[in-house]
Amino acid sequence: MRDRPSRTPSFSVDLVLVTAVGNALAVLLTRTTGDRERWSLPWRVPQAGEALDTAAARISQEALGEAPSWMEQAGAFGDGKRHPSDADVSVAYVGLVPHETASPRAGFTWFQLAELPQLSPRQRAMVDGATKTIQGRLDQAPIAFRLLPATFTLSELQQMYELLLGKRLHKASFRRALQGAWLVEPTDEWRSEGRGRPAQLYRYLPKKRRRAHRGLRFDFLYP
Amino acid sequence: MRDRPSRTPSFSVDLVLVTAVGNALAVLLTRTTGDRERWSLPWRVPQAGEALDTAAARISQEALGEAPSWMEQAGAFGDGKRHPSDADVSVAYVGLVPHETASPRAGFTWFQLAELPQLSPRQRAMVDGATKTIQGRLDQAPIAFRLLPATFTLSELQQMYELLLGKRLHKASFRRALQGAWLVEPTDEWRSEGRGRPAQLYRYLPKKRRRAHRGLRFDFLYP
DNA sequence: TGACTTTAGTCGCAGAAAGTGACTAATTCG
DNA sequence: CGAATTAGTCACTTTCTGCGACTAAAGTCA
Numbered sequence: 001m002r003d004r005p006s007r008t009p010s011f012s013v014d015l016v017l018v019t020a021v022g023n024a025l026a027v028l029l030t031r032t033t034g035d036r037e038r039w040s041l042p043w044r045v046p047q048a049g050e051a052l053d054t055a056a057a058r059i060s061q062e063a064l065g066e067a068p069s070w071m072e073q074a075g076a077f078g079d080g081k082r083h084p085s086d087a088d089v090s091v092a093y094v095g096l097v098p099h100e101t102a103s104p105r106a107g108f109t110w111f112q113l114a115e116l117p118q119l120s121p122r123q124r125a126m127v128d129g130a131t132k133t134i135q136g137r138l139d140q141a142p143i144a145f146r147l148l149p150a151t152f153t154l155s156e157l158q159q160m161y162e163l164l165l166g167k168r169l170h171k172a173s174f175r176r177a178l179q180g181a182w183l184v185e186p187t188d189e190w191r192s193e194g195r196g197r198p199a200q201l202y203r204y205l206p207k208k209r210r211r212a213h214r215g216l217r218f219d220f221l222y223p
Numbered sequence: 224m225r226d227r228p229s230r231t232p233s234f235s236v237d238l239v240l241v242t243a244v245g246n247a248l249a250v251l252l253t254r255t256t257g258d259r260e261r262w263s264l265p266w267r268v269p270q271a272g273e274a275l276d277t278a279a280a281r282i283s284q285e286a287l288g289e290a291p292s293w294m295e296q297a298g299a300f301g302d303g304k305r306h307p308s309d310a311d312v313s314v315a316y317v318g319l320v321p322h323e324t325a326s327p328r329a330g331f332t333w334f335q336l337a338e339l340p341q342l343s344p345r346q347r348a349m350v351d352g353a354t355k356t357i358q359g360r361l362d363q364a365p366i367a368f369r370l371l372p373a374t375f376t377l378s379e380l381q382q383m384y385e386l387l388l389g390k391r392l393h394k395a396s397f398r399r400a401l402q403g404a405w406l407v408e409p410t411d412e413w414r415s416e417g418r419g420r421p422a423q424l425y426r427y428l429p430k431k432r433r434r435a436h437r438g439l440r441f442d443f444l445y446p
Numbered sequence: 447t448g449a450c451t452t453t454a455g456t457c458g459c460a461g462a463a464a465g466t467g468a469c470t471a472a473t474t475c476g
Numbered sequence: 477c478g479a480a481t482t483a484g485t486c487a488c489t490t491t492c493t494g495c496g497a498c499t500a501a502a503g504t505c506a
Contacts, residue, residue, distance in 0.1 A: 010233070011311075011312055049304075052299060052301040052302065073299065076312075078274060078314075079274045079276070088234075088272070089234055136363075139439075139440055139443065140443045141445065142441070154454085161439060169438065170438070170493090170494065170495065171454090171455080172456075172457085172494085172496090173494065174438075175456085176492090176493085177441050177492095180441065181441030192502070192503095194452085194503075195502065195503040195504075196451090196452045196453025197453055197454045197455080197500060198453090198501070199453080199455090200454085200455090214442060214464080215396050215397075215400070215465075216362075216384060216392055216397060216400050217362055217400065218400050218403065218406060219362065219404075219435055219437060220362065220364050221434050222364065376483085393465065394484080395465085395467090395486080396463095396464060396465065396466080398484080400463095403463090416482085417474075417481085418473060418482070419482025419483065420483045420484080421472070421473065421482090422483055423484090437493085438492095438494075
């Protein structure tokens, strides 16, 4: 338990900031100085003694001027070499940001997930890992609300879930499940959006309730 | 994106090897040389250029002489200071091992999860994170089988799920769900275990099937 | 103005899934 | 042999889900 390689390995903290713009997810990238058309995730080598979460929050502050509305570690990535730094390992964090209130600092740009420029292989793996983390958390915590502004229509909420899940949902079923979860509260405001009946605005406001103690589900695809 | 602290940070790879002994989970610890009664998780500072997964597999090899039947990264831990090494960050891996076939090398001992000796704060957090990782994967992949020997009775399988989930399951419901999942195949062997009717032995053998496309579930405890 | 389109929101049924107790089967113990 | 114990199954009830059809409130356009 005490071997030491000749060179002490180093690590970085990288941030995958995600927002929903229109009908797609987008990731915040920064232009790497020097090279021609090269982009990278925001990253830092943390100061010695700095906690990982703190470092991630600081990176978000530098890129957006604010903390994400939700953030979580997405794991350590060390296999694909070639990081913007020479770090042997990079710890990735995923953060969610509502697009309406997010204003990136100069040099930072939102890229749609389907139209990402080339990244280092490791950062590319981080983006993939981040989307997996988001999808995995989706049925464990109400993170979809973190991509929406403070008030929203139920159709917007449903579209957000459809975007994150990558599949269509039935309107009535969606609202029934939502009602059973006691997660939203109607405001007394309505929004008229072009044609069609105006939609009522809701806000995220979970109410205490006991955990539904469902049984076991073998609902995975094995490997 | 290019600040550098004076001292380059370092990291370690730590392993939380889990097995099920009797009616409890157990974790493999090793006695730290030197100090009096001190224990720690198996860990290493990986060689420069070594992939994280490879390092974890090597640590398992050194501790058990074999690879776990399932292993996954449980994240990077850097907040609680005081690691056996001086590493700023430690990448934790969880591994599952069937107890019947596992024979730890000298110096390594299984400790029941409820009776762990004192560990460094960071490694203590890793053990907690590892159990969370296991529970989180339980409904996404058939990892309970990885703690059982090659053949097992359905009662043993149910007890394993009850142990991992921390709650009792109804026998009929459990078997109904299991049947729907096409995960096990009966062998032609039976095992008589003291009194009571002998139980048929099964083996893990998933069969192809299409993914159940269930709808949305708001089945979490917010926040 | 009035028919038509569009989006929001609700209802109710049919089928599937889950919770549960009671039943049968095969063995050991006394 | 009968009681106790564990395995395995069945049938009934309750709950949940997929889904189509319905009403409501706006805009569009002749």
